[in-house]
Amino acid sequence: MTVPDWLQADRLPRVAVAPGAWRYAVPLFALGLLLPTAPLLAVVGLAGGVAVLWFHRDPPRDPPGGGFVSPADGRVSVLRTEGDRVRVGVFLNVTDVHVCRAPAEGVVEALEHRAGAHRPAFSKGSERNERVDVDCGDYEVSLIAGAFARRIHPYVESGDRLRRGERVGHVSFGSRADVLLPPEVDREDVRVRKGDRVRAGETVIAPGPASKPL
Incomplete structure (x- = not known):
């Protein structure tokens, strides 16, 4: 046709x-x-x-002046300590905006695609799902495919300089987005709890450096 x-x-x-x-x-x-x-x-x-x-709508967002912001719209589904770092994961429902954003300023040091399963993004089994990890040194963002998602679309590559709230990618038709915070951020510092609703690029999830020109 x-x-x-x-x-x-x-x-x-x-x-x-x-x-x-x-x-x-x-x-x-x-x-x-x-x-x-x-x-x-x-x-x-x-x-x-x-x-x-x-x-696939992509509304504008107005990042605050400081702190680590949520990488995605949705509900906090993961909040745990991994070694000396804290992971915050956001489950994106079908009604949420699926464009993900940088939690803070930084430089992309590595971009890694990992093949895997396509289990529901809110389940424990989703830890083994297909994903793209964006390593920014101080922090790491992971775009994780869900049960129906088959396309992860990163917008960045190694060497890119990111602003707080800048778009880093999206996952078509369902996903989860995680941020692994730097070691200096303790779990007690995290400002969200499991079940809280957050907005990509706007909801502050943990204290962090103030915005500055890159």
């Missing part, structure tokens, strides 16, 4: 969505618009395209 010129992604209205979202949405819109003799399928296609864009 050939998509009409006017339905090509670069000719559609610009909306604030994550990179690659139109790749999923365009075939669904095309299905809806090219099946006038099958109204039910047409409605399903159009509704599916809208749902895909809504899922």
Whole structure:
């Protein structure tokens, strides 16, 4: 099936969505618009395209002046000590924004993709799920695939300099995002608890250095 010129992604209205979202949405819109003799399928296609864009929405955020901010929207599902460091994990429900952000300023020292399972992101088994770890030296962000997620999309690479709240990637169709805080942050310093709702780039989860130009 050939998509009409006017339905090509670069000719559609610009909306604030994550990179690659139109790749999923365009075939669904095309299905809806090219099946006038099958109204039910047409409605399903159009509704599916809208749902895909809504899922990949990318609203602006206003980071605070200091502290480590949440890497994702959702609920805190992991809060534990690993050696001398604290891990905070955020489970992203299907209704949450799935664009993840840098908890603090830093430089990407390494980017590692690890293959794995696709268990529900809120389960203990998700520790062995597919993931991308973004090592920024003082802290590390992990984008973890969920039961239905198959595409982790990092936006950064080694050597990139990050600002607090800058977009670092997204996971299509379900995920979890973790931040491994630096050793100087104790568990008692963490300002969120399991079950708390947080917003990517805005909710301060632990004290940290103030923002400064990079």
